[in-house]
Amino acid sequence: MLTTQQLQDIEQLQKECELHDHVQLKLNWDILRERKTENLDFFHYEDDELVAFLGLYPFGSTVEVCGMVKPNERRKGHFGRLFHLAMEQVKSNGYKKILLNAPARSDAATFFLNKQGAEYAFSEHQMEWHETPLEETSDILLRQATEEDYEMSVRLSVTAFGLDEEDARVMESHHFADHTDMLMIDVNEETVGKLRVSREEGQAWIYGFSILPEYQGRGIGRKALRQVVKEQSSAGFTVHLEVETKNNHALRLYESVGFKAVHVQDYYKYECR
Numbered sequence: 001m002l003t004t005q006q007l008q009d010i011e012q013l014q015k016e017c018e019l020h021d022h023v024q025l026k027l028n029w030d031i032l033r034e035r036k037t038e039n040l041d042f043f044h045y046e047d048d049e050l051v052a053f054l055g056l057y058p059f060g061s062t063v064e065v066c067g068m069v070k071p072n073e074r075r076k077g078h079f080g081r082l083f084h085l086a087m088e089q090v091k092s093n094g095y096k097k098i099l100l101n102a103p104a105r106s107d108a109a110t111f112f113l114n115k116q117g118a119e120y121a122f123s124e125h126q127m128e129w130h131e132t133p134l135e136e137t138s139d140i141l142l143r144q145a146t147e148e149d150y151e152m153s154v155r156l157s158v159t160a161f162g163l164d165e166e167d168a169r170v171m172e173s174h175h176f177a178d179h180t181d182m183l184m185i186d187v188n189e190e191t192v193g194k195l196r197v198s199r200e201e202g203q204a205w206i207y208g209f210s211i212l213p214e215y216q217g218r219g220i221g222r223k224a225l226r227q228v229v230k231e232q233s234s235a236g237f238t239v240h241l242e243v244e245t246k247n248n249h250a251l252r253l254y255e256s257v258g259f260k261a262v263h264v265q266d267y268y269k270y271e272c273r
Contacts, residue, residue, distance in 0.1 A: 001035050002041060007032065009053075014068060026103075027055060028066070040056040054082040056089065061095055061167055062097040062098075063099070065101065066100075067082065090272055097269070099268065100268040101265055113268050124244050126264070128259065140185060143186060149194075153175070156193065175196065183228070199237060202237060202238060204238070206225075206228060221253055222257065
């Protein structure tokens with residue numbers, strides 16, 4: 001578990017890096033604040049100041065890697081040493097797939113990734129909702145998930161996101177145990193989809209939005225999205241979500257409701273040597 005001081009140090013370093021590089025880092029704060037496993041976060045301090053940080057974020061058999069270095073401390077090997085330690089931990093934990101995450105416009109990250117021989121995999125848009133008139137919806141129900149929805153949630157992750165069942169079960173077990181705000185989407189008293197909403201510091205983030213394949217193309221996703229956006233924006237939150245750029249159908253759906261891309265994150269595949 002990370003200490004309050006460590007979390008404050010990470011936040012301060014993030015603000016400095018984002019201001020200097022004009023980017024937005026994806027540090028998965030909801031995960032950082034709820035860490036229950038040690039040896040997933042790596043720090044380098046000098047004179048009691050955090051100058052480099054790297055975090056590992058496991059999702060089943062896949063692990064995502066993201067980190068940062070104080071601008072005036074770059075090219076000194078700090079991050080390389082943290083990365084080496086992190087990869088030793090990755091091998092020890094037996095993760096099957098490694099994804100390195102970096103803002104698309106970060107020259108420092110691109111330099112490091114190329115040096116490691118990482119291979120570009122895909123990009124992800126971080127989108128923000130801009131106020132747009134939204135029609136009322138009445139023929140779908142968004143309800144809080146219960147333990148009885150676990151199997152359907154696993155099925156949705158497998159069919160909508162292409163996860164293998166083992167990974168899907170690990171992820172959904174975490175979401176259900178963590179009391180995350182999981183909402184199920186019902187139509188005619190039948191569950192056909194799901195999404196999660198995470199709220200923090202005035203922002204509402206939508207994650208894991210999925211509809212069963214046999215129910216796609218009927219406007220259900222658009223109606224559910226409109227309803228969530230209306231509820232969150234009415235409660236005073238700005239509304240955000242993430243979508244892979246290669247998922248053109250989802251991208252068009254979000255844009256039709258009023259979402260616009262504001263940041264892009266690049267993901268690279270890495271083979272641990």
